[in-house]
Amino acid sequence: MLSPQRPRLEEARRAIEGISDTSRAWERLVERGVVPKAWLGDPRRKFELFRERGCPVCRGDGRGSWVPGEDLGPADCGRCDGTGIEPFWSEPSRTPPDLEACVMFASDPEGVAAAESLAREYNVSLRVWGVSEVPSVTWRVGGPPLAGGDPLPWGLRQFLAQSARQDPRLREEARRVRHLVQGEEFAMPGPYREAAEQAEEATIFEALLLQNARVEGPPNMDEYDRKHVYPPSVLGKRLAELPNPYEPLLRIWSLGYLLGSTLPEGILLHAPRLGGSSP
Ligand SMILES: [Zn+2]
Numbered sequence: 001m002l003s004p005q006r007p008r009l010e011e012a013r014r015a016i017e018g019i020s021d022t023s024r025a026w027e028r029l030v031e032r033g034v035v036p037k038a039w040l041g042d043p044r045r046k047f048e049l050f051r052e053r054g055c056p057v058c059r060g061d062g063r064g065s066w067v068p069g070e071d072l073g074p075a076d077c078g079r080c081d082g083t084g085i086e087p088f089w090s091e092p093s094r095t096p097p098d099l100e101a102c103v104m105f106a107s108d109p110e111g112v113a114a115a116e117s118l119a120r121e122y123n124v125s126l127r128v129w130g131v132s133e134v135p136s137v138t139w140r141v142g143g144p145p146l147a148g149g150d151p152l153p154w155g156l157r158q159f160l161a162q163s164a165r166q167d168p169r170l171r172e173e174a175r176r177v178r179h180l181v182q183g184e185e186f187a188m189p190g191p192y193r194e195a196a197e198q199a200e201e202a203t204i205f206e207a208l209l210l211q212n213a214r215v216e217g218p219p220n221m222d223e224y225d226r227k228h229v230y231p232p233s234v235l236g237k238r239l240a241e242l243p244n245p246y247e248p249l250l251r252i253w254s255l256g257y258l259l260g261s262t263l264p265e266g267i268l269l270h271a272p273r274l275g276g277s278s279p
Contacts, residue, residue: 050143
């Protein structure tokens with residue numbers, strides 16, 4: 001998981017030998033044909049870099065303000081949880097943010113392009129759930145994956161969970177798939193849990209397809225919430241009439257990348273750093 005194949009790694013490394021400027025390196029990778037020419041300056045693809053800086057509130061020492069009357073002394077800084085560090089993402093740019101990132105993307109151009117088109121397919125598949133279409137893809141380099149939040153509509157997840165609750169055999173099968181993905185990594189953070197949850201939901205989605213199920217909201221939900229969470233484009237429809245968002249989502253995992261979330265400024269895809277196969 002989170003380890004792309006990178007079939008052109010050596011070729012990409014050789015192509016930029018001796019170059020120290022990032023933009024120049026990216027151009028060279030295009031000149032050498034490692035990266036498709038169409039990628040140069042394509043406005044639909046942006047890159048941003050994970051960085052850390054000293055917390056602006058505690059100025060890096062991690063300590064919060066001392067509360068009069070308390071004997072324990074200053075608490076942890078509330079902004080950074082006492083780490084003294086604030087993570088942030090650089091301004092998105094059309095060129096990968098550094099030399100290593102240039103090599104990362106050039107090492108797997110087919111996988112990168114496939115992940116992008118699956119991300120768009122996924123985004124379009126959620127239109128019926130009221131998710132707006134986002135034209136561009138933003139690649140996040142490094143840092144914690146899933147920083148952007150939940151990529152799936154709450155109504156869909158809720159419907160699948162509710163269906164599994166009513167069907168013990170389906171629940172058992174979904175649990176088995178979840179365990180298969182998650183394995184013994186119960187303590188693992190974010191990505192593993194998210195992948196396991198998505199695989200579990202994909203299993204339920206497919207089982208409900210076979211049962212020719214219709215989308216229903218929970219019975220105790222009031223009309224106002226129902227309208228927002230289950231738009232008329234899904235409520236009462238057969239699942240077979242709706243696109244299956246889990247197909248593109250799980251295929252992105254299998255390419256070694258991760259879809260973070262869809263924000264108005266772009267669909268967020270996460271690319272792991274070179275050499276780091278775990279999150
Ligand atoms: Zn702080």
